[in-house]
Each structure stands twice: as C-alpha cells, then as structure tokens.
Amino acid sequence: MNTFSRQIVGTVVALALCQPISADETKEKTPHPGYRPESELAADFIRTVTTAAVRVYPTIIRTPTNTFFSTESQEQIVEFLNRKKITKAIPADRSIDPGELKGRGQFDWFTNDETVIGNEVKKERIREQYALVMEVLFPPQRGNRQSVFGIHCIVLDTEGRRAFSFLLNSHHQMFVDTNMVADDLSNESRAELVHKATALGLDALSQHIQMARLKTPD
Numbered sequence: 685m686n687t688f689s690r691q692i693v694g695t696v697v698a699l700a701l702c703q704p705i706s707a708d709e710t711k712e713k714t715p716h717p718g719y720r721p722e723s724e725l726a727a728d729f730i731r732t733v734t735t736a737a738v739r740v741y742p743t744i745i746r747t748p749t750n751t752f753f754s755t756e757s758q759e760q761i762v763e764f765l766n767r768k769k770i771t772k773a774i775p776a777d778r779s780i781d782p783g784e785l786k787g788r789g790q791f792d793w794f795t796n797d798e799t800v801i802g803n804e805v806k807k808e809r810i811r812e813q814y815a816l817v818m819e820v821l822f823p824p825q826r827g828n829r830q831s832v833f834g835i836h837c838i839v840l841d842t843e844g845r846r847a848f849s850f851l852l853n854s855h856h857q858m859f860v861d862t863n864m865v866a867d868d869l870s871n872e873s874r875a876e877l878v879h880k881a882t883a884l885g886l887d888a889l890s891q892h893i894q895m896a897r898l899k900t901p902d
Contacts, residue, residue, distance in 0.1 A: 712855070713855065713856065713857040713860060714855060714856055714857065715856075715857050715858075716856060717850075717852075717856070717858060717887070717888035717891035717892055717895075718835075718837070718850040718851055718852040718856055718859075718888045718892065719850060719851050719852075719855075719856075720848070720849065720850035720892055721795075721846070721849065721850075723845075723846045723847060723848065723849070725841055725845060725846065725847040725848075726847065726848055726896060726900075727896075727900050728847075729814065729839070729841075729847040729848045730848075730893065730896045730897055730900045731900065732813065733770065733771045733814070733848075733893065734769070734770070734771060735772075736771055736772065736812070736813035736814055737771070737772045737773075737774055737811070737812040737813055737814075738765065738771045738772065738773050738774065738812055738813070738814045738815065738816050738839075739774050739775075739776050739810050739811075739812040739814070739815045739816070740758055740761050740762050740765070740773050740774065740775055740776060740815075740816045740817075741758065741776040741778075741779060741780050741801075741815065741816070741817045742754055742755050742757070742758045742776070742778075742779040743757035743758055743761070743817070743818045743819070743820060743878065743882060744779070744780070744781075744782060744797075744817060744818070744819040744820070745819075745820050745822070745874075745878060746785065746793075746819060746820070746821045746822065747822045748785075748822075748823070748824050751781065751782070753779040754820075754875075754878055756875065756878070756879070757818065757820070757878050757879070757882040758775055758776075759775065760879065760882045760883070760886075761773065761816065761818060761882060761886060762774070762775050764883075764886045765886075768890065770889075770890065770893065771814075773816075774812055776815075780800075780801050780804045780805075780817060782796075782797040782800045782801055782819075783800055790821070790833075790834050790851060790853060791851070793821075793836075794836050794838075794849075794851045797819060797836065797838065798836075798838050798840070798846060798849055801815075801817050801838055801840065801844070802840050802843075802844025802845060802846075803844055804844070805840050805842070805844045806842070806843050806844035809842070810842055812842075813841070813842065814839060814840065814841060814842075814847055815839070815840045815841075815842075815844075816837070816838065816839050816840075817836075817838045818835065818836065818837050818838070818882060818885050819835065819836035819837075819838065820832055820834075820835055820877075820878050820881045820882070821833045821834040821835070821836070822874075822877075825869065828867065828868055828869055829865060829866065829867055829868075829869075830865075830866050830868075830869055830873065830874060830877065831864055831865040831866070831877070832864035832865075832877050832878075832880075832881045833853065833854075834851060834852060834853040835851065835852040835853075835859070835881050835884060835885045835888075836849070836850075836851050836852075837849060837850050837851075837852075837885045837888065837889055839889075848889075848892065848893075848896075850888065850889075850892060852884065852885065852888055858884065858887070858888065859884065862880055862881075862884045864877050864880050864881055864884075865877075
C-alpha cells in the first residue's frame with residue numbers, strides 16, 4: 685500500500701472505533717477525485733467503456749448498524765452515464781447485499797465489499813461488459829445531525845475483478861466542498877445526502893476517466 689492509501693486508512697480508522705469524523709476534521713486535503721487502487725484491467729476499461737455496456741445495481745447505503753439500498757440513486761447513475769455518453773448504462777433489477785462491514789477502516793471495507801460484490805457479479809454471469817455499484821457510508825450520528833462519511837464506486841468486469849474502482853472521503857477536497865451534512869435525522873434529509881453523494885461520485889468517476897485517458901495509449 686502506498687503512502688497516500690495509508691493516509692486514507694489512518695483517516696478512517698476512527699469510524700471503525702465509532703468516533704465519527706466530520707468533513708472539517710482532516711487538515712490535509714488532496715485535489716485528486718478520490719483514491720483509485722491500481723488495476724491491470726483499467727487500461728482496457730478506458731479503451732472500451734464508451735462502446736461497452738455497464739450494469740448498474742442499486743446503490744448500497746451503509747450505516748454502522750444497517751444496510752439499505754437506493755433505486756433512486758441507481759436511476760441517477762444510469763441517467764447520468766447515458767446522458768453524458770460515458771457508457772451504455774443498464775439498470776439491474778436486483779440489489780447486491782455485501783453483508784456486514786469487515787476490517788478496521790474504509791480501505792478494508794472498500795476491498796472486502798468489492799470482493800463480495802465481485803463474487804456475486806461473477807455468479808450472475810451478466811451480459812454487460814462491466815458492473816457498477818456505488819456505496820454511500822454514514823458514520824454514527826452526532827446528536828440531531830447526519831452526514832456522509834465516504835463514497836465507494838465499485839466498477840468490475842464480468843469475472844468480478846476490479847476494473848476501475850475508487851473511494852472518496854474527507855481527505856479529498858471535492859468531498860469536503862460538497863458539504864454532505866444535514867441538521868436533522870429525517871429520511872428526506874438522508875435521501876438528499878445520498879443524492880448529493882451520488883452526484884459527487886459520478887463527477888469523480890468522470891474525472892478519473894478523463895485523467896486515465898491522458899495516460900492510456902490508443
């Protein structure tokens with residue numbers, strides 16, 4: 685693991701200990717659109733994504749105690765990817781439950797969920813060339829406030845292998861600037877936070893693709 689990813693893991697360990705982090709508690713920010721671990725499939729993804737089809741599953745919403753699924757976020761992703769002509773996005777008709785959170789911090793949760801989701805994608809034998817699942821993480825509540833702690837964008841091939849996955853949290857300036865905090869605990873506010881998180885994840889995905897294209901030979 686490189687220095688950057690170790691910094692991310694260090695930032696998020698507090699959540700595993702049930703000590704919530706707010707967006708203004710990490711002093712050092714990076715302008716990068718999230719941390720994207722290396723993948724030997726990334727170059728192929730960049731070359732083929734425009735003409736490929738991507739199956740988009742309902743977004744996974746995680747709290748320290750529960751897991752929910754959002755078809756509204758799924759529809760938001762499908763609409764964005766098709767409108768921007770990034771790829772041909774096709775909604776899946778079922779969700780994938782990644783099970784309980786495992787590990788000591790966000791990077792562990794990210795890789796473990798990616799593995800579980802990848803196994804399900806492989807078993808499903810999808811017709812599309814890629815699968816995409818977004819995750820939105822909420823920390824323990826602080827009084828009457830709720831906020832988004834992190835975002836995972838998991839992009840896999842048909843064998844369930846990492847193609848172009850990445851994560852975001854308060855280490856990244858664009859995450860902080862989005863200000864995903866609500867001063868009440870209503871379901872309406874949570875839905876709005878998920879909408880904002882989804883939009884941020886899609887913006888980050890677009891930036892990652894643009895950056896990767898500059899580095900990928902034709």
